[in-house]
Amino acid sequence: MNKEQLFEQIQKKKSFLCIGLDPVLDKLPKHLLKYNDPILEFNKQLIDATYDLCIAYKPNTAFYESRGVKGWETLVNTWKHIPKDVFTIADAKRGDIGNTSAMYAEAFFNEESSQMSFDSITVAPYMGKDSVSPFLEHPNKWVILLALTSNEGSQDFQIKQSDDQKLYEQVLTTSQKWANSEQMMYVVGATKPEEFQNIRRLVPDHFLLVPGIGAQGGSLSAVCQNGLNSRCGLLVNSARNIIYAGNGLDFAEKAREEALVLQQEMEQILIASKLI
Numbered sequence: 001m002n003k004e005q006l007f008e009q010i011q012k013k014k015s016f017l018c019i020g021l022d023p024v025l026d027k028l029p030k031h032l033l034k035y036n037d038p039i040l041e042f043n044k045q046l047i048d049a050t051y052d053l054c055i056a057y058k059p060n061t062a063f064y065e066s067r068g069v070k071g072w073e074t075l076v077n078t079w080k081h082i083p084k085d086v087f088t089i090a091d092a093k094r095g096d097i098g099n100t101s102a103m104y105a106e107a108f109f110n111e112e113s114s115q116m117s118f119d120s121i122t123v124a125p126y127m128g129k130d131s132v133s134p135f136l137e138h139p140n141k142w143v144i145l146l147a148l149t150s151n152e153g154s155q156d157f158q159i160k161q162s163d164d165q166k167l168y169e170q171v172l173t174t175s176q177k178w179a180n181s182e183q184m185m186y187v188v189g190a191t192k193p194e195e196f197q198n199i200r201r202l203v204p205d206h207f208l209l210v211p212g213i214g215a216q217g218g219s220l221s222a223v224c225q226n227g228l229n230s231r232c233g234l235l236v237n238s239a240r241n242i243i244y245a246g247n248g249l250d251f252a253e254k255a256r257e258e259a260l261v262l263q264q265e266m267e268q269i270l271i272a273s274k275l276i
């Protein structure tokens, strides 16, 4: 899906919601445990109940990798269940020397070898250009580079100043030489709304993947105040607050209700910003 198609989906669904599919077996509604793959059933019911309200799903691969071979199968089958007009993000935070990154790219982008072909993958910028380039060699795929993350530890390195710039600012400026806003997005945490003005100064046209609303305390309206651009430019993620909204037979309905609250707030924001 290219940038314009993404914006079309946002306009069509009046939403820029990304739902995080981060399931933990112990937190699943008990009635799902009778299924051969309870996590897959959980994900499928969540997807069926919410796909008209969101424009992206973001499974964080840790929640699948932690379950070994079975977890990978769940990830593959979850990816297969997501409707093809919904943007998919493998939140894998990969990045290594070039030939290794190339294998990571195969793992998440090449359906022939891995049975999955996500639209995008999150990548850590720390190892530099040659660690990111192999992902960019895949046509029609996106790299979502970590810039300013939502966690407390983002203070340890990302905001440290060197050469008159914070480290995350260097990530934003340098990486624009590697790919343009048609192939690169950035992760910026919702917990840092005061940084969005500065971030938009550096990357006015890029999409930003914004985790951290809901369970981590970030606010949608605060993010939108300075985060929106002329193509919306935001994919705002929420996982736990949506997927664990209920814990009974009606868990998918409860998840839908929670997603609907966010979608309706987003619709109002899009109208007020004249984007729809």
Ligand SMILES: O=c1ccn([C@@H]2O[C@H](COP(=O)(O)O)[C@@H](O)[C@H]2O)c(=O)[nH]1
Pocket: 020, 022, 060, 091, 148, 149, 150, 151, 187, 188, 189, 211, 212, 213, 214, 215, 216, 237, 238, 239, 240, 241
């Ligand atoms: O800076 C970051 C980068 C990634 N994440 C991931 O997003 C989701 C957030 O889940 P919630 O349950 O809505 O808090 C999760 O997969 C994180 O690993 C992030 O939170 N911050």
